[in-house]
Amino acid sequence: MKQPVLRRAGKALALAIVAALLLGALVAWLNVRGEEPVDATPPPAATTEQIERGAYLAHAGNCVGCHTARGGVPYAGGRAVPTPFGDVYAPNLTPDAATGIGGWSDSQFWRALHHGRSRDGRLLYPAFPYPNYTRITRTDADAIHAYLRSLAPVHLQNRPHELRFPFDQQAALAVWRALYFRAAPFEPDPARTAGWNRGAYLVEGLGHCNACHASRNLLGATSNPLDLAGGLIPVQNWYAPSLTSASEAGVADWPAADVAALLKTGVAPQASVSGPMSEVVLGSTQHLNASDLSAMVEYLRALPRAEVMPPPEAASGVKPNAVGAKLYDQHCAACHGERGEGVRGAYPALAGNRAVLLETPANLVHIVLEGGFAPSTAGNPRPFGMPPFATVLSDTEVAALLSYLRASWGNQAAPVSALEVSRFRSSSR
Secondary structure, three states, rough: HHHHHHHHHHHHHHHHHHHHHHHHHHHHHHHOOOOOOOOOOOOOOOOOOHHHHHHHHHHHHHHHHHHEEOOOOOOOOEEEEOOOOEEEOOOOOOOOOOOOOOOOOHHHHHHHHHHOOOOOEOOOOOOOOOHOOOOOOOOHHHHHHHHHHHOOOOOOOOOOEEEEOOOOOOHHHHHHHHHOOOOOOOOOOOOOOOOHHHHHHHHHHHHOOHHOOOEEEOOEEEEEOOOOOOOOOOOOOEEEOOOOOOOOOOOOOOOHHHHHHHHOOOOOOOEOOOOOOHHHHHHOHHHOOHHHHHHHHHHOOOOOOOOOHHHHHHHHOOOOOOHHHHHHHHHHHHHHOOOOOEEOOOOOOOOOHHHOOOOOOOOOHHHHHHHEEEOOOOOOOOOOOOOOOOOOOOOHHHHHHHHOOOOOOOOOOOOOOOOHHHHHHHOOO
16 A cells, blocks of 8 residues: 555655746746847947936936935945835945946846846846836947946945845745746837827836836736836835826826926926925936926826726715814914915915825825925925924824814815824834
8 A cells, every 4th residue: 555655645746846847947937038148248438428318317217316325425326225025225336346337248237127137147126126127228228337337436345135035035036027027128109109109118117107106916016017006115105196097196187387397396386296206306307308308298198097986985074173173273274274275386285185185194194204395406496395293293193183184175085093193104214
C-alpha cells in the first residue's frame, strides 16, 4: 500500500515542481517582453536645445518633487516616498559617476522610464511611476537624460528602501509586474485633434495624473492605467477626486481659460488647489507653456463623464449642529463669511463647494488640521492661506465643525464622525 501512495505523492510533487518552473518562466518572460538589447555606449554631447527641452520636460514630469529631499540639493535624491508596503527612497539623478547616473547611457535611461528596469537590470518599484512614463517617447527620454547630465554632480549615496517582507523581494516585484505592468508607448488617436493627443500624452505619461487620481487594489495597482475616476492616495490619505465627475473635480463645464488658470496659478474662480495638488502646480504645471496647457485642458474637458450619483440617504435632511456653528463663528466666519460665501480671489466659498461635499471627508480633515495653502506661482505669488488647527481643535470639535459645513447654506452631505477625524489625523503626522 505504501508504494502506490509514495508514487502518487512523487507524481504530485513532480507536477508541482514542473508547474512552479513553468510559472516562474512565464513571470520571467512577462518581465522582459518587448525589451531590446541595451546599448551601454556613453551618450553623445547634448545640444543646448536638447538640454533646454529636457529641463522643460523634467518640470512637466515634476521629477524634482520626488528626487529632492527636504532641504537637499535638487535631483540628488533621498526623499522617502511612502507606500502601504514601506518607504521607497528616490535615487540620486545628478551625474555623479559613483552615486548618481553619471555612468548611464541613453539606452539604460530609456529602459528605466519605458520598462521600469535600472542600469544593472534590477526591477524598479512603481512608486517611480514608470507605468505612466512608459508612454514617453525615446526622443523626450533622451532630452531629459541630457538635462540631468548637465547638472552639477552631487556625491550622495542612495538610501536603501525600507519595505516589509515579501515586498522587499525582487521575485515579488516580478510577479506584480507580470500581473499589472506592460510597456506601452503612447499611440495618438487619429480620430482626435493634435491638441487632444498632446494633452493625452502629458496627462497619461509625463504628468502621471493617474498615479493619484485612480483607485488601487490591495497590491497597489490600478485597474486601468488610464483611470482618472478618483481614489485615496495611499498612506497620505488625501483623496484625489475624480476628473470625470462634475460633482468632484471634472472640468467639462468650466471655461477653458479657468481650467488653464487653475493649472498655471493654482487658483480659478471656481476653486483653488491645496494639499498634494499644490505640489503638482508648484513643481510642474505652472512651468508649462500656453500650448501644452491648452492641450491638457482640451483633454481634461473631453474626458468621458461619470454618472452623477444621487446623494446618499444618510445625507438627506441633515441639519447644522449648534457646536459646529459656534466653532465656525469663532474660527472660520471672519474669512469664509457668515454664510460660507467666501471672498473671491482670497478665501474660497464653502457653500456649494465640491471639496466640502465629497463623500469622503479626508481632504477637509487634512486642511483643517494641517492648514490650507495654495502654491506660490508667478501668476499668484502671494496666495492667501489658512492656518492649521491640529493643536487647537479636538477630534470631536473637528467632526462637529465639518458636519456643520456639510449641512449649512444648502450643503447636504453626510456628517463627519470623530473616529473619521482620528483616522485622518494619524496619517497627518
